[in-house]
Amino acid sequence: MAASTLEAMHGPVRCPHGCSILPPDLLRRIARNGNRRQREAALDTLGLDHTLRASRATLELLGGPARRGLFGLAGAIKQRTVYDADHTETLPGRVVRSEGAAAGGDVEVNEAYDGLGATFDFFAQAYDRNSIDDAGLHLDATVHYGQRYDNAFWNGRQMVFGDGDDDLFNRFTISLDVIGHELTHGVTGDEAQLVYLxxxxxxxxxxxxxxxxxxxxxxxxxxxxxxxxxxxxxxxxxxxxxxxxxxxxxxxxxxxxxxxxxxxxxxxxxxxxxxxxxxxxxxxxxxxxxxxxxxxxxxxxxxxxxxxxxxxxxxxxxxxxxxxxxxxxxxxxxxxxxxxxxxxxxxxxxxxxxxxxxxxxxx
Ligand SMILES: [Zn+2]
Known part of the structure; x- marks a missing residue:
């Protein structure tokens, strides 16, 4: 189906899986070929991704990214907040680390914080871009999302990371390029708005x-x-x-x-x-x-x-x-x-x- 037809039916076609890092067909293969535990984690993730698609539409209706920072003579200023969903699916969860706070003992919190920072610094220093929207968007991330959740995604206003099933997948904060990948979906959404098709x-x-x-x-x-x-x-x-x-x-x-x-x-x-x-x-x-x-x-x-x-x-x-x-x-x-x-x-x-x-x- 042509993108224009789809758009006419549903509005702009944007990352329907919440821009998640794993394609649904990979998860479907695990659901088909994996052992019972692997299958359960993959099916739970697929089910949740489907729910997110609907909630994402709601989010977009409610308005775009929430908090924009000030961008003045001081240049681009990072403003990161990492939340913990405590293995629920409630976003964003409770604040566990704010900008400037010292690292704690939770490796996922620290990797998320550092990954957001590295991505922000990269775009600022290499291309003079002030955050995802070039207008100082605050960077929020939630870790420990869901149970054995095999994915990471950008939902249009924040990053979300699952712990992985600890069987086929490690924690999803582990790869810096995955964090950069997800945040770049925000940049593309802000600039070219390429349809996701x-x-x-x-x-x-x-x-x-x-x-x-x-x-x-x-x-x-x-x-x-x-x-x-x-x-x-x-x-x-x-x-x-x-x-x-x-x-x-x-x-x-x-x-x-x-x-x-x-x-x-x-x-x-x-x-x-x-x-x-x-x-x-x-x-x-x-x-x-x-x-x-x-x-x-x-x-x-x-x-x-x-x-x-x-x-x-x-x-x-x-x-x-x-x-x-x-x-x-x-x-x-x-x-x-x-x-x-x-x-x-x-x-x-x-x-x-x-x-x-x-x-x-x-x-
Ligand atoms: Zn992607």
Missing amino acids: GQAGALNESLSDVFGSLVKQYVRRQTAEQADWLIGEGLFTAKVHGVALRSMKAPGSAFDDPVLGRDPQPANMSGYVRTSADNGGVHTNSGIPNHAFYLVAVALGGYAWEKAGRIWYDTLRDRRLKPTATFRQFARLCVQNAEHAFGAHERDAVTAAWSEVGVAADA
């Missing part, structure tokens, strides 16, 4: 992987060559045959497991997956733009956020980028932004990378 949805997902990975690279001061380009490393327990949820360097290679199945991501348009599941395979086909970004970053060398990231960030903010953009439309704007920001060498590198993943950006 088909190619535009895969671009939405890819942008979250791109900037999620860059947050991690920025903290680690890694060059494009040094970075692992993995999304969600550490999320899987030792029981799972896999290193992460996705690989931007080698899409399709992140996991191959009897319960979770095989990483379904293509790295090229020749492998584009046509499906009605997961909003047209938004977590699957994102492998194609992900790999294009990786190729640009490696071709240009150095810190990926400086050139490749800047080109993608400029494209995300480009007023010509439509909410229903295709890969090709996005790629063409990348080429133009590369030339505008840097020059012919960078323009050619971007054109070549998109061409290598099967997207003609020069025509």
Whole structure:
């Protein structure tokens, strides 16, 4: 179904699963192939994700993000609050750490606090962006959400983390790029508002992987060559045959497991997956733009956020980028932004990378 048709029926198609990090088909595979305990955790998570979809619609009706900070001469000011849901599904829960407070003994609280901070600092320092909405949005996160909840999501106004089932998945605060991924959904929602369907949805997902990975690279001061380009490393327990949820360097290679199945991501348009599941395979086909970004970053060398990231960030903010953009439309704007920001060498590198993943950006 075309995005415009869906929009006419339901309003804008935005992250219907609350922008969660795990695609529903992965959870469905666990529900099919896992043991009883794994199945229960996956089914509980799927059920809750479904409920969240409805509550998210309500949230949007009630109004957008709640609290915006002041942005004055002092520049961007972080304002983080971490809450504890105490294993309930009530948001946001009780305050357990506010901005400036010292670290306590709860590793999830500390990882959430640090991850929000790292993402805020990255966007502020690399792109002069004042928080998710570029207007000083306070960053809120809730940990210990639900019981054995196998997911993390951005609900349009805050981050929410499950503890994982401690069988297939560790705690969802464990990967910095997952936190960066989720918060970037907020940035994309504020800028391009790419619909969460088909190619535009895969671009939405890819942008979250791109900037999620860059947050991690920025903290680690890694060059494009040094970075692992993995999304969600550490999320899987030792029981799972896999290193992460996705690989931007080698899409399709992140996991191959009897319960979770095989990483379904293509790295090229020749492998584009046509499906009605997961909003047209938004977590699957994102492998194609992900790999294009990786190729640009490696071709240009150095810190990926400086050139490749800047080109993608400029494209995300480009007023010509439509909410229903295709890969090709996005790629063409990348080429133009590369030339505008840097020059012919960078323009050619971007054109070549998109061409290598099967997207003609020069025509
Ligand atoms: Zn996502």
